[in-house]
Amino acid sequence: MKTLRFRPCGNFKVQYREELTVFDTDFGRLWSAVGIVVLFAVVPWIATPYLLYVVNLIGISAIAALGLNILVGYTGLISLGHGAFFGVGAYSAGILAVTYGIPFLAVVPLAGLVTAVVGMVFGIPSGRLKGLYLTIATLAGQFIIEYVLVHWESVTGGTMGITLPAPSIFGVAIAGDLSFFYVIYATAVVMVFGAVNLMRTRYGRAFVAIRDNDRAAEGMGIPIFRYKLLSFAVSSFYAGVAGALWGYYMISITAEPFTLGLSVEYIAMIVIGGLGSIPGAIFGTVFITLLNEGLRWATDTIMNMGGLAGVELTMAPLREFVFGLAIVLFILFEPRGLAEVWRIVRSSFKLWPFSY
Amino acid sequence: MDFFIQLLINGISIGFLYGLSAMGFVMIFKSSSVLNFAHGEILAFGAFLFLALVTWAQLPIWLGFLVTLAGSFVLGFVIERIFLRPLIGELLIYVIMLTVGLAAMFKGGMLLVWGGNLYTYPDFLPEGLGINWGIVQVPPVYVAAVIIGSLFLLMFGLFFKFSSQGIYMRSVADNQTAALSLGVHVRRVFALSWAIAAMVAGISGIVLGIINGITVHELSSVGLKVFPVVILGGLDSIGGAIIGGLIIGLLETFTGGYLSPSLRDVVPYIALVFILLVKPYGLFGLAEIERV
Numbered sequence: 001m002k003t004l005r006f007r008p009c010g011n012f013k014v015q016y017r018e019e020l021t022v023f024d025t026d027f028g029r030l031w032s033a034v035g036i037v038v039l040f041a042v043v044p045w046i047a048t049p050y051l052l053y054v055v056n057l058i059g060i061s062a063i064a065a066l067g068l069n070i071l072v073g074y075t076g077l078i079s080l081g082h083g084a085f086f087g088v089g090a091y092s093a094g095i096l097a098v099t100y101g102i103p104f105l106a107v108v109p110l111a112g113l114v115t116a117v118v119g120m121v122f123g124i125p126s127g128r129l130k131g132l133y134l135t136i137a138t139l140a141g142q143f144i145i146e147y148v149l150v151h152w153e154s155v156t157g158g159t160m161g162i163t164l165p166a167p168s169i170f171g172v173a174i175a176g177d178l179s180f181f182y183v184i185y186a187t188a189v190v191m192v193f194g195a196v197n198l199m200r201t202r203y204g205r206a207f208v209a210i211r212d213n214d215r216a217a218e219g220m221g222i223p224i225f226r227y228k229l230l231s232f233a234v235s236s237f238y239a240g241v242a243g244a245l246w247g248y249y250m251i252s253i254t255a256e257p258f259t260l261g262l263s264v265e266y267i268a269m270i271v272i273g274g275l276g277s278i279p280g281a282i283f284g285t286v287f288i289t290l291l292n293e294g295l296r297w298a299t300d301t302i303m304n305m306g307g308l309a310g311v312e313l314t315m316a317p318l319r320e321f322v323f324g325l326a327i328v329l330f331i332l333f334e335p336r337g338l339a340e341v342w343r344i345v346r347s348s349f350k351l352w353p354f355s356y
Numbered sequence: 357m358d359f360f361i362q363l364l365i366n367g368i369s370i371g372f373l374y375g376l377s378a379m380g381f382v383m384i385f386k387s388s389s390v391l392n393f394a395h396g397e398i399l400a401f402g403a404f405l406f407l408a409l410v411t412w413a414q415l416p417i418w419l420g421f422l423v424t425l426a427g428s429f430v431l432g433f434v435i436e437r438i439f440l441r442p443l444i445g446e447l448l449i450y451v452i453m454l455t456v457g458l459a460a461m462f463k464g465g466m467l468l469v470w471g472g473n474l475y476t477y478p479d480f481l482p483e484g485l486g487i488n489w490g491i492v493q494v495p496p497v498y499v500a501a502v503i504i505g506s507l508f509l510l511m512f513g514l515f516f517k518f519s520s521q522g523i524y525m526r527s528v529a530d531n532q533t534a535a536l537s538l539g540v541h542v543r544r545v546f547a548l549s550w551a552i553a554a555m556v557a558g559i560s561g562i563v564l565g566i567i568n569g570i571t572v573h574e575l576s577s578v579g580l581k582v583f584p585v586v587i588l589g590g591l592d593s594i595g596g597a598i599i600g601g602l603i604i605g606l607l608e609t610f611t612g613g614y615l616s617p618s619l620r621d622v623v624p625y626i627a628l629v630f631i632l633l634v635k636p637y638g639l640f641g642l643a644e645i646e647r648v
Contacts, residue, residue, distance in 0.1 A: 078449050125632050131448055132391050132591070136583050137632045140625040143580075147622040260580075264456055271453050321464025327457030331450050332442055 020200050036189065044181045052177040054293055059184040060246050062285040063191050065269040066278065067238020070195060072267070073276035074204065075231040076211030077126060081138040082266045084145035085236045087258025089115045089243020091149060094162035094253055104167035104174070104248065108187070111244035112237040118145070119236025126228040130214065142260055149255035161254035164247055180249055187245060191238060195278055198234070207231055211276075261320075268323060272330045274339030283338040291326065295319050361492060363613045364606070369498035371605020373567070375598035376505045377560040377578055378585040379512065380553035386529040386592045387549040390440060393455040395557060396579015397462035398435075400572055402428045402558025403565035404466060407475055417480050424562065425555050432554025436547045444546075459576070466572045475570040501563045508556065509598060516594070525549055529592065584624035588631050590641025599639065 013019055023029040047055060068082045093111040096102045102110065122141035126134050149156050156162070167174045167183075174183055198204045206227050209217040218224050247253045265288060273284020299315045334341060381395045392398075405427050409420035439458060443451050487494040516522040527535040528545045536542050561575060568574060581604070589600025604624050612620035637643040 072449065076449075078452060125629065125636075129632060129636050132452075133587075133632060133636050135391070135452060136587060137629060139580070139583060140628040140632075143622055143625040144629070147619075151618060264460065267453060267456065271449070275449065317464045317467030319464070320460045321468065324457045324459065324461030324464060327453060328439065328461060331454045331457065332439070335446070335450055 022196055022200070039185060040182070044178055049177055052181060054289060056177060056180055056184050056249065058285055058289045059181075059188045060242050060249065061266075061269065061289060062282050063188055063245070064239045064242035065266055065273070065281040065285045066191060066195050067235040067242070068266050069270045069273075069275065069278070069281040070198070070207070070238070071231050071235035073270055073274075073280070074199065074211060075207040075228065076214075077123075077130075077228060077231060078135045078267075079138040079232075079235070080135060080260065080263050080267070081122060081142040081145065082235070082239055083258050083260065083262030083264075084142045084149075085115050085119055085239040086243040086246070086262065086266075087149055087255065088118050088145060088236075089240030090247035090253045090258070091156055091162065091243075091255075092240065093244035093247045094164050095155060097164055097167075097248075098162055105169055107167075108241055108244045111247075112240035115240025115243065116233040116237040119232045119239070120229050123229050123232030126232065127225045139260075142263055146255065146258060146260075149258065156255070159254065161252055162247075163252045166251075167248050174248075184245055184249070187241065191241065192278065192282075195238075199278070203227070203230065208276075265323070268327050270337075271327060272337055274337030277337070277339040279342065280337050280339035283342065287338060288323075288326075291322065292319065295322060359613065363609050365492065365494055365498070367606035367609035368602060369494070369501055369605070370609060371602035372502050372505045372598070373560060373564055373601070374578075374581060374585050374605050375589075375601025376501075376508065376563070377557065378582045378589070378597035378601055379509070379594055380556035380560070381582050382586055382589075382592065382594050382597045383525075383549050383553045383556070385586070386594075387525050388440070388528075388546045390451055390455065392553075393452065393579070394435075394459035394462060395553075395582055396576035397459050397466070398428065398431065398554050399557040399561035399564070399579060400466060400570075400575035401431060401462065402554075402561035403570045403575055404470055404561075404572075405558070406562045407477065407565070407570055410477060421562070424558055428554045428558030429551045432551040432557075433547055435554070436550035440546070440550070441543070459579070463572060463576050470572060472572060475565075477566055477570070481566070497563075497567045501567065504559065504563055505598075508559065509594075512556075512594060521545075521548060581624055584628040584631070586638075587628055587636075588638055590638030592642055593638070593640035596638060596640035 023032070043055065044052060064082065064086050068079065071077050071079050071082075089111045092114040093107050096107045096110055096114075097104070122138060122145075125137040129137060150158060152158075169183075174180060199208075206217065206222045209220065209222055210224050210227055210231075214224055269284035269288045270281055271284070272287055273282065274280025295318060296315060299318060330337060377395070377399060380398075381392055384390055384392050384395075402424055406420055406424040409415045409423055410417060413420075415423065435458065439454060440451075443454060481496045481500055487499060516526055524535070524540045525545050525548065527538070527540055528542055532542060535545075560578075564575060564578060585600040585604050586597055587600075588603060589596025589598070604627070607623055607627060608620055611623045631638065
């Protein structure tokens with residue numbers, strides 16, 4: 001019979017299989033189960049409508065950020081086009097639902113697949129390019145997609161955008177923050193599960209090998225172009241699913257939000273959260289979304305107090321400034337992000353009182 | 357025909373400005389291999405500093421110009437010292453993200469101070485500078501742009517060819533380790549190249565501000581348009597930056613003139629993708645060859 005494992009006080013692994021386990025301890029397994037139960041059973045009932053809205057936004061962004069972390073953190077391909085891919089997801093959901101009348105349950109994965117194909121197209125330069133050059137290629141992709149979204153009017157509705165129908169699953173209408181909460185977080189849990197397990201397969205390990213040394217990876221027989229494209233596809237799939245959910249949640253979509261700024265926001269999430277770490281992507285999303293909402297709240301409060309009469313304090317520049325500052329400070333002082341902070345805090349509890 | 361010539365002239369002048377903006381960018385990349393996403397913001401900073409000096413502080417034009425140059429020089433130096441120095445030898449993504457973060461910071465800061473409004477400089481260029489030969493009409497600003505651009509190109513050419521600092525910078529660009537072992541002060545070279553690059557950016561900011569007026573958004577977007585230019589010219593070639601700038605400028609104005617004005621802003625990036633697919637190291641860039 002398997003004994004319960006609580007706290008390994010050293011590395012006692014004797015088989016590779018043990019290295020690959022998702023949970024190091026049964027304690028971790030217990031806590032994640034408790035976390036999921038609390039998330040679904042308690043959070044939506046105690047949250048105010050506004051808070052629930054923020055929680056939903058966090059869920060959507062977390063899916064997209066997770067996808068970007070697979071590309072940037074695990075495969076080492078820096079993409080500045082993730083915001084545009086997110087937009088492609090939202091738009092393809094809109095087009096599939098409105099023009100072709102496909103039901104919600106099929107639209108979300110289909111939007112992900114469409115985005116995956118678009119992502120692979122913009123990943124083709126990775127066959128010849130890497131590092132800086134690839135980053136610039138994805139930057140170009142961002143601008144081209146943005147242009148197409150606005151100017152391909154017969155399909156995307158131009159500046160008018162698309163209005164999505166109210167979704168329903170097997171006849172049950174999904175409307176309001178509460179029902180969206182369940183849809184978004186059910187998807188998010190599946191996506192996190194997928195990402196965790198993808199990294200344990202040969203594909204995920206090939207991604208990491210490419211990140212660490214692409215020439216050595218090729219020497220070991222990994223067809224790096226194919227795997228880089230696959231990484232682009234997986235990452236865009238995540239962005240597409242998140243974009244589709246976002247489109248349904250926001251009801252009407254225009255090309256406005258999907259700018260380079262959004263791409264930078266996603267990169268900021270994974271850099272602040274921790275590159276190459278799945279909890280990191282989630283921490284970063286929570287951090288950035290709360291920072292956003294906190295700043296909105298702060299500017300509103302200051303404006304209402306009238307303390308700065310005559311000074312036009314606008315939200316956007318301040319937000320941009322604080323964003324930049326957060327990125328810079330994290331890179332200078334904790335480049336491994338919040339995931340590392342979390343690890344340090346945890347291990348200092350674990351090792352107390354003999355923390356050496 | 358008139359239209360064609362006018363477009364040609366516009367394209368060349370705008371291309372020259374792109375080239376000038378790209379020059380500073382290339383200089384940073386050449387010496388320290390840092391891809392600077394904050395270049396547009398440094399450029400905008402120069403333009404706004406000049407604006408503040410000329411309109412608010414009422415300095416004479418030439419003094420304002422010199423102080424702007426000095427200010428941008430110091431800005432570049434400070435950026436390198438505070439933000440980039442700790443990251444020497446770090447992963448590429450951190451360096452890129454740092455400059456992206458800096459760009460957001462500067463942009464937000466400038467928007468907080470100056471807002472998104474359009475400003476213009478007081479008119480100070482002499483009317484006689486313009487060229488007016490029948491169908492060929494060039495506004496004075498463009499002539500000034502070409503003169504300033506050529507002047508600086510010449511100066512940089514001489515600087516890199518003959519001055520000892522310039523030769524150090526080339527040696528660092530060529531091989532950092534070898535330069536270090538031969539006694540070149542690599543860190544000083546990094547600082548100097550950032551400072552000079554910021555100075556060039558400041559100058560191009562002023563010139564762009566004279567032509568299009570000064571807004572934070574417009575000027576900082578030039579920093580992104582630099583990418584097609586430098587990729588076409590080759591990331592590490594200063595002359596290539598000018599030629600790349602000319603080609604991209606012409607491409608942009610002709611697309612805007614003959615095809616559609618909305619396509620104008622995106623055509624450099626479409627070109628960029630094709631260049632990257634066909635000839636990723638540009639016209640004059642050094643090809644990095646890797647074999648397994």
